[in-house]
Amino acid sequence: MAKKKPHRSHGHYCKVCGEYKANEKFSGKGHAAHICKVCAGLSAEERSEKMTLNKLENMFGGGISKEQKKWLENRPHDSRLEVAETAQMVYNSCFPYVERNVRKKQLTIDTLCFEVNTEVFMEYGDLEQVHQVFTADRHSRVLTFRDLERQPGAEHHSGWRQDCQADALGWHKPTLVPWRNPFPDVKESAWYWDAVEYVCTQGLMNGYENGKFGPNDTITRAEFAQIIYNKEGRPSAGSGKFTDVKPGQWYVDAINWAAETGVVDGIGGSRYAPNDPITREQLATML
Numbered sequence: 417m418a419k420k421k422p423h424r425s426h427g428h429y430c431k432v433c434g435e436y437k438a439n440e441k442f443s444g445k446g447h448a449a450h451i452c453k454v455c456a457g458l459s460a461e462e463r464s465e466k467m468t469l470n471k472l473e474n475m476f477g478g479g480i481s482k483e484q485k486k487w488l489e490n491r492p493h494d495s496r497l498e499v500a501e502t503a504q505m506v507y508n509s510c511f512p513y514v515e516r517n518v519r520k521k522q523l524t525i526d527t528l529c530f531e532v533n534t535e536v537f538m539e540y541g542d543l544e545q546v547h548q549v550f551t552a553d554r555h556s557r558v559l560t561f562r563d564l565e566r567q568p569g570a571e572h573h574s575g576w577r578q579d580c581q582a583d584a585l586g587w588h589k590p591t592l593v594p595w596r597n598p599f600p601d602v603k604e605s606a607w608y609w610d611a612v613e614y615v616c617t618q619g620l621m622n623g624y625e626n627g628k629f630g631p632n633d634t635i636t637r638a639e640f641a642q643i644i645y646n647k648e649g650r651p652s653a654g655s656g657k658f659t660d661v662k663p664g665q666w667y668v669d670a671i672n673w674a675a676e677t678g679v680v681d682g683i684g685g686s687r688y689a690p691n692d693p694i695t696r697e698q699l700a701t702m703l
Contacts, residue, residue: 660690667690
C-alpha cells in the first residue's frame, strides 16, 4: 500500500508575512524573491519588522536551536516596541524558568538564626545538654550565639568556646566572620578588593550568574538603579511610567521605585533606556 504524501499548504510561501498564497498574488520578481504583492508594497523597514515578527511567532512553544536562542536573547532589546514585546513573550514561553531563576539570584538572607538543642560529650567524657541559639548577620559579618541552658552568673563549661566571656544575659562575644571571595576574577591584590567586599557584604551587588563579578564591565542604568534600590532595603514599588521597562524584568521594581522617589527621571519620551551604559553625569545626578 502506497504511503500518503505529507500534507503541505497550497500556494506559494511569502517569507515576509509567512503565509501561503495563490501564485497570482505574486508578481514575477516577487515570486522568485518569495515576497507577495502586498508585502512588496511595504517599505524596507516595514518588511524587516514583519519578517522579524513572523520569525518570532514561529518560535512559540520552545524547541529552538542554540543559534535561534542566541538570536532571540537580543530581540527584547530591539528598538521596535512590538518586536521587543513579542520577543519577550516568546522568550518567556520557550524558557519559563529563566525569570524565576533571575529573581532567585536577587534574593539574599540578611540574618540567619538557628537553634541547637541536643546532648554532647564534653572533653572529659561528661554528657552535657546543649541548647544554644546562633545568629549570623550578613551586613555586619558578626556571628553570635546564646546559651539557653546557662543561668545568669553561672560558670560556662563549653569546651570549644572557653575563650569567650559571657555577659549576664548569656550572650557571647561576637566573632567576626571573614568575607570569602567567591569571584575568580577579583584578586586580593587588586586595588578595588575592599570595594568589592563592601558592596557584596552590604547586599548592594551579587555578581553574574556565571560566578564572576566583572570588575572591568560597564554598569547599565538598570544595574545602578538596582544598587541604590538594594541600599535602601528594597522598599515596595508601584507601577512604572517608562514604556521600555517591561513587567517581569529583574530591574522593574528598582526603576519604578527610583522614579517614584525622584531618583531618576528617564531620558525623555517616557523612556528609561535600562540597558544603556550609565554616564558619570547620570550617576552623579542619581546619587
